[in-house]
Amino acid sequence: MREFRYRRPTDVDEAVALLDADPDAAYLAGGTNLVDLMKLGVQRPDLLVDVNRLPLGGVEPLPEGGLRVGATVRNSELAAHPVVRRDYPVLARALLAAASGQVRNMATTAGNLLQRTRCFYFQDTGKACNKRDPGSGCAARHGQNRELAILDWSEECVATHPSDLAVALAALDAVVEVAEPEGTRDVPFVELHRSPGEHPERETTLRRGALITAVRIPPLPAARRSAYLKVRDRASFAFAVGSVAAVLDLDGDVVRDVRLAYGAVAHRPWRAYRAEAELRGRPFTPELAGQAADAELAAARPLRHNGFKVPLIRAVTVRALTELAESRR
């Protein structure tokens, strides 16, 4: 591992200034991904700026409804929060489906969103990877790509975003609060992550040195009826092969509102706007859910080894929505 300097700033401005001044610096939060990538030689920061003791903890109800989640709130703490369990089951389920108990005790809210892909080629410094080493090529494009993208990939990168939490936040229209050298701003969650295009090394729309300070989850009464279904190769402690976050609001049998997002299908958490448009205003049936998934997945371009993900995501969409529709009867 490359040697590094270590700083533990006490306020956000100091942390942002430290990052801004050093192109090889990195923020350290829970460390569950970064420390591993440093051991693998994939990330080689010369300065770690420890954000764990910044005043960025706590889960607070917002006056207008909804929650404000501090950046350093641990995944386990957020999943156990009574308001999350009652009002946002999709969020609690996504958190609890991820990683292991130990990792959830360490991993933070913001760190989870900024974790790197688990593409095997990205994690192997002996392999070509445009994300790790821009311009080196993509060994995954024609390699062992069963776990990788079916939507929105480029010839330069077919990686997927590994987070479960991010899929739920995409469905909930969360907002990310960001501190930058110029000040603070809000970023709609669905605009946080980028498509790979020609620059897969740029994973978010944040500028260098930006620090996520909190995530706001807007009020959404319909989210009390919500679900996160994750398909994986083991029953526990495994990344998703495909996942669906769903919120369903029915007026009688008619879909008044619906939120759908997919995980492990693209470089970013995938909000399924086309599927939602197919469902909204129509009487819900499992057949309609299937048609909605088809509309979303019409743009899918499976790789050699992951064609199964298209019918898998379709089936999980139908199951998630149908179970939510039946749970109210």
Next chain:
Amino acid sequence: MQNRSGSASIAGDERSSRVAFTVNGDRRELTLDNRTTLLDTLREHLGLIGAKKGCDHGQCGSCTVLLEGRRVKSCLIFAVTLDDCSITTVEGLAGPDRLSPLQEAFVAQDAFQCGYCTPGQLCSARGVLDELAEGWPSAVTEDLTGVVRPTDAEIRERMAGNLCRCGAYPHIVAAIRETAGER
């Protein structure tokens, strides 16, 4: 590989840091290379070799210890981040004269074979028992707002971060269930 080490760019006094924390109730002060994990600190600097290095990548759970009472993977934590923190390792689970009820249950239920993963299993199980007592839900909890029971399914899901290559899982589950029942 010399250029990859990057050592030339960092002054000697910036490569290491002074850190003080409590391990099993004892105050410890150390100067450590910033790269030293908590696991290596325990094993190589403090003589506490209970926590094991299985995978060193956060996947096997054999390095599990308790940090501020919560179970964590010590291989993924840089020790210099732990100033003023409190750590409990497997060496700190037992009382001065006798094993803890959890450890006694592991013995009674024959919950290990080679024993390599056992310190991590014990620390993780200690954390699981506290999480259950606090009502934390898991992925297999059916009612997120209901009471959490220490069923076999709950224990198996919560212990998924600890591998046992001898396959002592059924006995580990039994030992944890027995301990949870006594609380």
